[in-house]
Amino acid sequence: MSSSDLVAALLQSIGVDNPHGLSDNTARIEVHENRVVGLKLVPGLKVDADETDDGINVEIRVEAGVRLQKPVHICFGVLPEDGRQHIDLDVRIHQDAHASFLAHCTFPNAVDVRHTMTAGIEVEPGAHYAYFERHVHGTHGGITVIPEARVIVHDDAEFTTEFELIKGRAGQIKFDYETLCHDRSVVEMTARISGRADDRIEIHERAQLLGDEAKAALISHIALRDDARAEIYNDVTAYGARARGHVDCKEIVLDRAIAKAVPMVAVHNPTAHVTHEAAIGSVDSRQLQTLLSRGLTEDEATDLIIEGLLSKKARWTKD
């Protein structure tokens, strides 16, 4: 397939019919397997990509003071049934720059696909970086996703990331994100994942609130059906004065699924404050009975409650 056909096929798999539906001043990066098949830059955004045997190394820079008006669209995908894709991502958002990225990872036909990512991300002082990653998987479950990120969020900087996997089978997911949060920085990491059949989900997220008045929230909302399993390890450790942290882990578990949540909260400074809430179980009985009393069947009611759990939420760190 030609590059433009691949771009069209990738975008179609994520529900975007026409790549040109993205207006001309939208920056875009499309990567199929180990090839950059589409690239459009805007002033202030630099992207360098090197193809490797099984993926690519990408360097992304947003220049100091630049405010990108629109989200940069990224699409990583493997269209065939099998393949390997390793993305090495090196991101630096320079001082006072603001950028948001909307990334789609699409493996619609995966029977034996492995997508791994190692990311080093640095958000310089006063910069804002928002990274929203939506996964579109097929129905087979033959997909392994292993993202790892080390993030440094400097003074007065903001880093928000959201991982959404609601459509298709989760397959095997194991992710590991660590953030170091300096003075007055704000970090929010959210995962919203639906697992079924024999999907396996493992999440490790750590936020170290090193700086004074640093703020972080780690949020995991997971729904599991059939024989799916999830293990969530969230760790917020506060060292800075008046640092604030929060862990929110909610899992709905149906059928024979098994969920485990291990929130770790630690405070090394008496002025810091870290909270956590975890709730694991079947759908809430009062919610269920309410929807049944409106005439929904048990399955319809359960789906609606899960839809609520997995929906996008207002940011915890906004208040």
Added chain:
Amino acid sequence: MSLLSIQNLSQSFDGKPILDGLTMDFWEGHIHAVVGPNGAGKSTLANTIMGLHGYTNYGGEIFFDGQSLRGVSVDARARMGITLAWQEPARFEGLSVLRFVGAGSKRKDPAHVKGLLEALGLEGERYLHRSVDRTLSGGERKRIELASILAMEPRLILMDEPDSGIDVAALDYIFTALSRLKNQGATVIMITHSRAVLEQADHAFLMCNGRLREKGEISKIGRYFIDRCIPCDHINEPDEEESIL
């Protein structure tokens, strides 16, 4: 014609009788009030009629439109046209007002849902996309509950204390909802402690200690409740001999 007929209904928890041989007829198209002191069994009566989890094992009979409700699930009862507005409605994190109100509605379009919210004094644009979670006040949540009830166009509505947690100004909107339901030909059973709400009814029942103590015109029931129940020093344990039925 009675839409709902309850015959010798009893319900007990842990061996303690909570509903004790209740017989009541609810005429179609009327607003019926059920009053009584705390713990009289009013919510238990509503939950049993709805068939909620934990309330399905009752003695006696409940007939809706001539059909026994024994063994009929909550959602099947709802599809027959019975619904319940909860005293303290559940919160749904992440579920929008639009989705929640639309869930049991025949019409799910935003314009319709917006109209229902506005009938209850809630500005549609402000609420449609908010989530039915803890950020709503108690009064807002109660009115959204009623919007979702109106959306169902039910035949029988059990309202458990529609006025609790509602301020005087918002109470008028509850009355609007009531008259709207009545105009649709619906039958309402509302449980209340409020004189103002009681006055909206066509007919009232007074319960005490799981039994029916009195029924009839609302003025009579209101007077009885104020004169006899409120001063009663052994609330919910009336003397056998004292029974006026």
